[in-house]
Amino acid sequence: MRIGELAARTGVSVRALRYYEEQELLVPERSPSGQRRYGEGAVGRVELIQELYAAGLSSRTILTLMPCVADGAATPRLIERLALERDRVDRRIADLTGTRDRLDAVIANAAAKERTGERCRVR
Template sequence: MRIGELAARAGVSVRSLRYYEEQGLLTSTRSTSGQRHYTDRDVERVGFIQRMYAAGLSSRTILEVMPCVDAPSAETSDAAMERMVQERDRLTEHIAELVRTRDSLDRLIAVNRAHRKTLHKAPAA
């Protein structure tokens, strides 16, 4: 199938498919005129890539776990699991950092509110 059909069947844009190829996540064969051609299995692959992106993984990380899909084995499965756990730990730390930042902002807002109350209660001259 050509790129437009894959895009329609997978529910993604043609631009996304080109990006996936650029990143090494998806491959195609080329016709003599240079048109990309894909197989039915590529519809599933694009769905998998989309689920990985939805889970917050970068294209680099997805590429690192693809051997688990392309050549399933205990080794590739263990490597993919380890990489996903690392990514989850990174996200957990990022969330904690965002919460700390939000809490700091909340403290500044509270100070500002208290200060504004003193301004509104100041006697008119």
């Protein structure tokens, strides 16, 4: 498939796909005229790249992890790196959960004040 089709199927901009290529996260084949061609596997790979970016991983980290994702081969050092990234994601989830809980408390407090006719002040 061409780059425009891959962008449409993944919801990722053509510009982002070119960036992934510059970072060597995505490697297209080239037609004789030089046009990029992507196989079906590129859709899943782009989706994974997006998920890893959303989890806060850098392009450099994603690049190091890709061989393990692609074929399951991992060195002890890579396994350690994966575990560190997982732990970082766990800490981020805990932080976000704490923030959500605080927001829930504020919402509950504001709703209780609303029921009693008190005004909630926003600063």
